[in-house]
Amino acid sequence: MRQSNLFTKTKKETPKGATFISHQLLLRAGFVYQFASGIYALLPLGFRVLQNIEKNIRAEFNKIGIQELRMSVLHPAELWKKTGRWEAAGKELWKTKSRTGEDMALAMTHEETISAIAADILRKENELPFIVNQFSTKVRDEERPRGGLLRLREFLMQDAYSFDKDEKGLDSSFDKMIGVYKNIFEKMDIPAIAVKASAGLMGGADSYEFMVVSSSGEDEIVFCSKCGFGANVEIFKKGDECPECKNATEIKKSIEVGHAFKLGTKYSKAMNIMYEDSKGEKHYVQMGCYGIGMERLIATAVEISHDERGIIWPKTIAPFNVHLLSLRGGEKAADKLYQDLEKEGIEVFYDDMEDKSAGEKFADADLIGIPLRIVVSERTIKEDSVEVKERDKKETKLIKLKELIDYCVSNKLVYVK
Ligand SMILES: [Zn+2]
DSSP states (O other), X not given: OBGGGOSOOOOSSOOTTOOSHHHHXXXXXXXXXXXXXXXXXXXXXXXXXXXXXXHHHHHHHHHTTOEEOOOOSEEEHHHHHHHTHHHHTGGGSOEEEOTTOOEEEXXXXXXXXXXXXXXXXXXXXXXXXXXXXXXXXXXXXXXXXXXXXXXXXXXXXXXEEEEESXXXXXXXXXXXXXXXXXXXXXXXXXXXXXXXXXXXXXXXXXXXXXXXXXXXXSEEEEEOTTTOXXXXXXXXXXXXXXXXXXXXXXXXXXXXXXXXXXXXXXXXXXHTOEEEOTTSOEEEOEEEEEEEEHHHHHHHHHHHSEETTEEOOOTTTSSOSEEEEEOTTOHHHHXXXXXXXXXXXXXXXXXXXXXXXXXXXXXXXXXXXXXXXXXXXXXXXXXXXXXXXXXXXXXXXXXXXXXXXXXXXXXXXXXXX
C-alpha cells in the first residue's frame, strides 16, 4: 500500500489524557480513533493488526476443527432471564428496549445465545463433542473504562464454546484449548503465562487466565523472573519459592489477555441443553468457554514492545511486513522494488510521499513500528543497494538489490502468511 493513499496521518504531539504508552502511540501513529472514553474506531492500520491477530487465531483453531459462527449483538431479554443473569450481571449488562417496549440486552458475553442455539440443535450423544468460535462485538457498561484500549465499553472478542458429554470430555476439550492458546500467544510473540485462577471465584470449576507481565496491568500475579512461572495471588502465597526452579517469586502487575473457564452444566441446566445416550437416557452437556480480548491484545503488544520513538510490532501481527522509504534520487528504483516485493507476497507499506523530508519519513517509520525498514536513496542506488534496518535493532545494512528478497526471507526478516 502506498502511504500517500492512506487517509490517516501520524501526529507528533502526545494526545491529551492518554497516560498509557499504548494509548499514546496507537493514537499518534493513526491506528485508532477515540470517540469517547472506552469507545474507539480501528483505523486502517489498526484494522490490519486486528485482521492479522484473527488470522493467527483462526489458523490454530482450524487445526483442531473448531467451527466458526457469528452471533448477534442484540439479545432478547428472555435468554438472560432464563440464566438469571438479567439481574445477576449487574450494571455492566447494557439493557435497552425496542420501540415496542421489548426488553433487550446488548451482548456482554454470548453464553446465553450459544446455549439457545445448542439447545435447539443438539439431540444425540454422537453429535458431541464440538467447539464453536466467533469473533464478535461485546458491549459492557464499564464503570471505569481505562488505559485506552485496555478496558473498553465496546470491543471485539474471540470467544469459543466447547460442548462435551461428560466431565472427562470437558477436561479434554479444556486442555486442548489451553494448548492451542499457548501456541497462539507464542506465534504472536506475546509472553502470556497460563495462570490457574482461584476456584472460589468460579464456583468450584477450573479456570485459567492468560497473563502478560506489564506495569500497565491492573491485575497482579506471583511471578518467577528466572523461569517465567506465574500463579494467581489468591492461591499462591507471596514469598513462596518457585515450584519450577526454587527461585524467589515476586508480585508483578499484569494484563489479562485471555481466559478459559469450565462452565460445567451451569448453562446447560438453565437453558436445557440435553443429549440422549444410546440407552435413551438424557443428560446435560458439559460446557467450557474460552476468550481473547482483541483490542486489549493489540494494546498489550504495544505496552510490552515499544521504545522512545514508537511501536515495535511482532512480525506476525504487524500491519505490514516492510516499510519501504523512498528518498530523493531513489524514487524510480523504489517504485520497482515496491512491485517486486509485493509479487513475492511481502506486504509493503510504501512511503512514496515527495513532500516529506527524510527525517519525517524515518520518524514515521519508527512510530508506526513495522518490523523491517528498507530505504532507497540516491546514495544506495549508486551501490545497486538498499539500506535495511530491523525496527528492534540499531544497525543498518546495505544489501544489494538483487540479493534483497533472498536476504529477507533467509534471515526470517519478513513473515509471509
Ligand atoms: Zn522459576
